Amino acid sequence: MAGYGRRLGALVLDWVIALAIAAVLAGALHVGAQTRSLLTLLVFGVMAWLLTGSIGTTVGKRLCGLRVVRVGGGPVGPLWAFVRALLLVLVVPALIWDRDHRGLHDRAANAVVVRI
Template identity: 30%
Template sequence: MSDMNEPPMPDDNRRTGWAELGLGGTVQLANPGLRLGARVLDVIIGGILGVIVFFVVAAASFDNGTSGFSTGTTVVTLILGLLVGIAYEVWPTALWGQTLGKRIVGIKVVHAMTGEAPGWGKAMGRWAVPALPSVIPFVQFIGWIFTLLCYVSLTWDRVHQGWHDKAAGTLVIRLR
């Protein structure tokens, strides 16, 4: 935040906790701690949903008389897991700018130009930049490092944008 808890002047390049939208107006940015809290909650909730998908597919696999996961069952599990991730992250971000974790901690993703919910393309891009590299076969370790750096990169950016925010043209703002 600025020294007087007010938005900075437009030519101010310091890290103040505020950002100007492309079409005018100023927003208060969510700090990295709030964003980390929301991410942890979202990982926990997403993990629970992933485990449910795993057990549903496993139960269906065993009902078919197989004794375990076949290659087809594994592929189905991965695809369903990916769809659950998209449904949990992209859909609410596109429409409202918030996942459940973001809603709980009081932050929101907005289009950097308008300050509105980002929409489908930006939400999908914002999700894909950190998520997809970590599922590429044979280079997952490098993908996980990229994903970590993607999230950590917001700590050294003036307006707290991670690489995924920069790629999508979004900001994460504080609501309370």
């Protein structure tokens, strides 16, 4: 199981990537600061959903040597990756951890973040 440090590092990297993408989109769409913040959150959620659902890792997780898998070891899949990403964007479930370092978003998707 992945520890807090690597997971936090991956989160920061993914957030920076989402900020950069949202900045480009906000410039192209000519939106204000509040809309840009929501756009960043949307980009972050879509990245987490699509990348986790398809390849089992985000760019930040990959750089930190992490992968998201089902508890049994298989891929998370697009549906459960969507549930996980939606709860992750809501933030509160991700802040509640169990002794295995799993947030509520991981538990809801029956997933775990492991080191590669």
